Amino acid sequence: MAGSYALYRCAVLSTSSGSLSGILDRDSPIQILHLNVFMEQQEFADGLEISNEEYCNWRREHLDSDVSTTPPSSEDLLRTFQYLVGQGYHEAIVTTLSHKLSDSADMVRQVAEQVPQLKVHVVDTGTCCMPEGFFALEADRLLREGKTPTEIVAYLEGLKERCNIIFGLSTIKSLVGSGTMARLGASLCDWLGLRAVLRFSQDQLCRVESTSDDEKMFDAIIDQVLKLMQGKNREQFILGGLYTGERDRYRIFAERFFKRTGICLDDGVPVSPVVAVHVGICGVGVGMVEKLEAAA
Structure with missing residues (x-):
């Protein structure tokens, strides 16, 4: 209801991941x-000053170069929160990517303390990509339906355990520099010429399977998705395809x-x-969210 939405004057913000x-x-x-990507001694705003295609093209030619990511700057966050106050907002719901991938949630909390006029609800989604974005979309939908920010945050907290990302990497060479996958034996996997199939859920990254070629990798991803949906109503699931690097590989998948x-x-x-820095430049997968009943 538009009236309720205006009454609460609550903004919805999502990290670019x-x-x-x-x-x-x-x-x-x-x-x-x-967020920001730091490469070639320069900082680029994630998705604004650099795209996935631009990053992946650069990374292919600079596998040995250092690359890193940083949260939204404190200056940008402070400016955003002050702007919201100036526009008459009293509260804000901020959905962020997993704290295992970024310090964004902590940064938002720290800056929010400097703007007491705005009550900021930080929801660390424990995920990224399409499932993370779904949190913000749901927050906006529920605000429009007249739910309070407190009710919405409780609903979003319950959504966390229902999110999964299943993805496969055709190569992990681009990750060696960042060390993101070192604990998963990534260098050994590449040495053997294997593809890695992974699952990311509730801040946890685990290996599902290793395969010898892309077709087997695709099937392993699909098998895992079907396993997670087994015995459940498919209509309860929101699925979104995702990829990094070559779009043609995704189309085949x-x-x-x-x-x-x-x-x-x-x-x-x-x-x-920002996500490509962590997962590489040759991957495809599926983001999954099992829907919850809306807050009463």
């Missing part, structure tokens, strides 16, 4: 907080996914450059 930049229309009230499941993933959404 939620893959919303490319799908929100101009009239969307959801605001994006851009999406066609195979449709043939085996009857579910169309459409064109998919490239992960943000």
